[in-house]
Amino acid sequence: MTIRRTTLGGHTHEFPSLSDLLAKATPARSGDVLAGVAAESQEQRVAAQYALADVPLATFLTEQVVGYDEDDVTRLILDTHDAAAFAPVASLTVGGFREWLLVRAAERDEAAISGLARGLTPEMVAAVSKLMRNADLVAVARRTRVVTGLRSTLGLPGRLASRLQPNHPTDDAVGVTASILDGLLHGSGDAVIGINPATDSPAQTIALLELVDAVISRYEIPTQSCVLAHVTTTLRALEAGAPVDLVFQSVAGTQAGNRGFGVTLDLLTEARAAALELGRGTVGRNVTYFETGQGSALSADAHHGVDGRAVDQQTLECRAYGVARHFDPLLVNTVVGFIGPEYLYDGKQVVRAGLEDHFCGKLLGLPMGVDVCYTNHTDVDGDDTDTLTLLLGAAGCSFVIAVPGSDDVMLHYQSLSFQDVLTARAVLDLRPAPEFEAWLARMDLLDDAGRVRELAADAPAARALLAAAR
Amino acid sequence: MTAPEGHVGHHGPADDPWSLLRNATRARVALGRAGDGLPTARELEFRAAHAVARDAVHTPLDADRVRAALADAGVDLPLLEVHSQAPDRETYLQRPDLGRRPADGTRLPAGEHDLALVLADGLSPRAVHEHAAGTVAAVLERLPGWSVAPLVLAHQARVALGDPVGEALGARIVVVLVGERPGLSSADSLGLYLTHDPRPGRADSERNCISNVRPPHGLSYAQAADTLVALLQASRRLGASGVVLKDEGAALPPGVG
Numbered sequence: 001m002t003i004r005r006t007t008l009g010g011h012t013h014e015f016p017s018l019s020d021l022l023a024k025a026t027p028a029r030s031g032d033v034l035a036g037v038a039a040e041s042q043e044q045r046v047a048a049q050y051a052l053a054d055v056p057l058a059t060f061l062t063e064q065v066v067g068y069d070e071d072d073v074t075r076l077i078l079d080t081h082d083a084a085a086f087a088p089v090a091s092l093t094v095g096g097f098r099e100w101l102l103v104r105a106a107e108r109d110e111a112a113i114s115g116l117a118r119g120l121t122p123e124m125v126a127a128v129s130k131l132m133r134n135a136d137l138v139a140v141a142r143r144t145r146v147v148t149g150l151r152s153t154l155g156l157p158g159r160l161a162s163r164l165q166p167n168h169p170t171d172d173a174v175g176v177t178a179s180i181l182d183g184l185l186h187g188s189g190d191a192v193i194g195i196n197p198a199t200d201s202p203a204q205t206i207a208l209l210e211l212v213d214a215v216i217s218r219y220e221i222p223t224q225s226c227v228l229a230h231v232t233t234t235l236r237a238l239e240a241g242a243p244v245d246l247v248f249q250s251v252a253g254t255q256a257g258n259r260g261f262g263v264t265l266d267l268l269t270e271a272r273a274a275a276l277e278l279g280r281g282t283v284g285r286n287v288t289y290f291e292t293g294q295g296s297a298l299s300a301d302a303h304h305g306v307d308g309r310a311v312d313q314q315t316l317e318c319r320a321y322g323v324a325r326h327f328d329p330l331l332v333n334t335v336v337g338f339i340g341p342e343y344l345y346d347g348k349q350v351v352r353a354g355l356e357d358h359f360c361g362k363l364l365g366l367p368m369g370v371d372v373c374y375t376n377h378t379d380v381d382g383d384d385t386d387t388l389t390l391l392l393g394a395a396g397c398s399f400v401i402a403v404p405g406s407d408d409v410m411l412h413y414q415s416l417s418f419q420d421v422l423t424a425r426a427v428l429d430l431r432p433a434p435e436f437e438a439w440l441a442r443m444d445l446l447d448d449a450g451r452v453r454e455l456a457a458d459a460p461a462a463r464a465l466l467a468a469a470r
Numbered sequence: 471m472t473a474p475e476g477h478v479g480h481h482g483p484a485d486d487p488w489s490l491l492r493n494a495t496r497a498r499v500a501l502g503r504a505g506d507g508l509p510t511a512r513e514l515e516f517r518a519a520h521a522v523a524r525d526a527v528h529t530p531l532d533a534d535r536v537r538a539a540l541a542d543a544g545v546d547l548p549l550l551e552v553h554s555q556a557p558d559r560e561t562y563l564q565r566p567d568l569g570r571r572p573a574d575g576t577r578l579p580a581g582e583h584d585l586a587l588v589l590a591d592g593l594s595p596r597a598v599h600e601h602a603a604g605t606v607a608a609v610l611e612r613l614p615g616w617s618v619a620p621l622v623l624a625h626q627a628r629v630a631l632g633d634p635v636g637e638a639l640g641a642r643i644v645v646v647l648v649g650e651r652p653g654l655s656s657a658d659s660l661g662l663y664l665t666h667d668p669r670p671g672r673a674d675s676e677r678n679c680i681s682n683v684r685p686p687h688g689l690s691y692a693q694a695a696d697t698l699v700a701l702l703q704a705s706r707r708l709g710a711s712g713v714v715l716k717d718e719g720a721a722l723p724p725g726v727g
Contacts (some may be wrong), residue, residue, distance in 0.1 A: 030564040033564065033565075034564065034565060034566075034567070166497075167497075168495060168497065169496075172495070174494045174495070175494050175495035175496075175497065176495075177494070178490075178491040178492075178494035178495045178497070178499050179495060179497045179499055181491060181499075182491055182497075182499040182500055340563075341563040341564055342563065342564050342565065342566050345563070345564055375651065376520065376523035376524060376526075376527060376651065376652045376653065376654070377527045377563060377593050377651055377652070378563075381520065382516075382517075382520075403497070404495075404497040404498045404499045404501070405497070405498025405499070405501050405508075405512070405516060406498070406516060407497065407498045407516070407519075407654050407655075409495070409496050409497045409655075412651070412653040412654070412656075414520070414654065417498075417501075417508070419501075419503060419506060419507050419508050422503075422506035423506040423507060425506075426506050454502070454503045457486065457487030457488045458487060462487070463487070466487060466490055466491070
């Protein structure tokens with residue numbers, strides 16, 4: 001165990017472990033205070049950042065924050081590490097790596113940055129993000145390319161897709177359909193039409209899958225559906241022959257966290273194979289979808305690593321990406337403001353965490369999206385979500401989540417509205433996924449400038465879609 | 471521009487084709503657009519709903535108001551007050567662990583009771599102001615012959631604060647009536663959490679919950695009390711609460727978690 005020291009402001013700061021150093025170097029957030037690992041002063045935080053900047057990246061291959069023998073996520077990360085991909089940055093320190101990334105980003109060298117993914121571990125990426133400002137996170141993510149596809153292509157430059165989230169408190173078919181149509185009429189749904197079921201049962205999941213599949217088939221929409229039930233429920237639906245496009249699961253960055261979610265790596269492997277077998281893709285073969293979020297391990301008391309030491313929530317979040325990337329996902333998103341003020345207290349912390357998660361996921365090779373959202377007991381409002389959304393659009397975010405009028409009437413939190421997606425696309429000159437954009441044009445939902453038009457209810461395009469609600 | 475009364479519903483006349491969507495769900499569909507944004511009226515409706523929810527979180531728990539409401543409802547049990555270890559709202563929101571423990575020096579009269587009722591501000595003190603007294607009255611009138619401890623009003627409290635409080639009072643069962651996290655259209659929802667043999671360290675799986683007590687939109691006091699009393703009787707019979715009780719579901723009204 002190496003004890004790392006920095007002298008700053010006449011004080012010598014000591015960091016007795018790698019996990020302690022990572023935690024103390026993390027920009028302030030309530031969850032690390034709750035876990036008892038946060039820096040105790042601003043000076044200590046910067047001292048930790050100085051010490052972290054001097055840590056060789058290669059250290060993360062030999063010194064662990066969560067033990068190899070105790071944790072299958074650590075074993076997955078290290079056993080699949082690609083030394084050839086790591087080679088370009090193998091001799092750098094964390095501080096040097098930050099500069100390497102900023103230089104490649106300024107040169108718009110997407111290939112160099114994107115080629116690192118399998119050579120980087122989650123801990124390396126977490127470490128460098130802690131030294132980066134918000135604009136650094138945006139600048140590098142913008143030049144990191146991750147393209148995935150199933151029936152639409154996601155992650156292309158100049159595009160911003162959205163998950164249309166038509167949740168309903170009782171999974172009512174007509175209510176869900178109304179929200180789907182509202183989203184489609186606003187040009188949302190190119191990433192996925194994804195429902196959180198009110199009841200996690202095979203029967204309910206199959207009913208919802210068939211409902212969305214019928215809408216997609218009827219209008220020949222180049223997108224995919226997902227019912228975000230537990231993976232074991234989706235497996236049952238697959239066995240029953242339901243039209244499953246995507247296998248969904250929430251994942252965490254420790255084996256204990258995943259146990260809390262009721263999943264194992266074997267289970268995810270099995271479900272992915274079953275979905276692949278259906279061959280439902282037209283432009284790609286990515287058939288998994290994962291959600292994550294800082295604080296999920298802590299909330300399950302699954303945030304401990306080597307010698308029982310607590311690990312900071314952002315490093316653990318990156319380890320969840322280490323799980324996700326093993327399953328070649330179509331979509332991954334962090335649910336950044338959902339978990340509550342005990343993990344991310346206010347707009348500043350939520351914006352920072354959203355940019356970190358997006359940057360880290362993308363650098364690790366994930367098709368990264370963000371659920372830009374908040375609950376009513378967090379000090380966050382629409383101004384904060386606007387800020388994060390526009391920054392994510394500038395950062396080349398793969399997709400965001402949108403619900404009617406920002407109000408999820410099932411999960412009782414606020415995400416983006418369909419109008420917010422239109423605004424981000426307009427301000428940043430971003431377009432929907434290409435296949436979906438062509439569909440919008442075919443349905444006469446775009447004006448001559450390619451913008452989603454505001455339809456009168458008696459417009460032919462509106463009438464054609466509204467017919468599904470009858 | 472005048473703010474609309476009550477919940478934001480956009481139900482239009484039947485001859486408006488958009489009303490097809492609006493009538494199909496309580497979701498905020500077919501709001502219309504101003505450019506790429508929302509029309510002003512819709513934008514302000516949303517802000518109004520958020521403002522009500524935010525204010526519900528940050529309204530201080532008013533003991534005098536609760537005492538008066540209990541008296542009006544005909545409840546004649548004494549009302550004691552406790553504080554958690556969270557000194558203020560800001561700390562409370564960031565440190566749920568502190569909201570689960572009574573402040574140092576908390577003294578409660580030890581006794582032997584069948585039941586203790588704890589009124590906890592939780593995330594919506596407004597829910598306690600508006601619905602605790604009515605719920606307590608409805609529960610007590612259904613429990614003749616039960617010995618009930620003095621009521622406890624708990625400031626900056628989480629559900630698990632009921633464990634040490636119930637233990638100190640000597641109660642076989644504790645029920646915590648707690649303000650639930652406000653939603654955009656439900657800022658005053660009260661939740662009821664039942665725990666048998668309360669003591670620190672009880673897991674959430676050892677509790678039973680009735681959510682959304684909020685007449686006239688949610689459960690009425692009578693409905694909530696009927697369900698709670700069924701749970702209390704089953705809990706007393708089995709000597710347990712939580713998942714075990716849920717497995718006995720046949721004896722309970724539907725919707726009991």
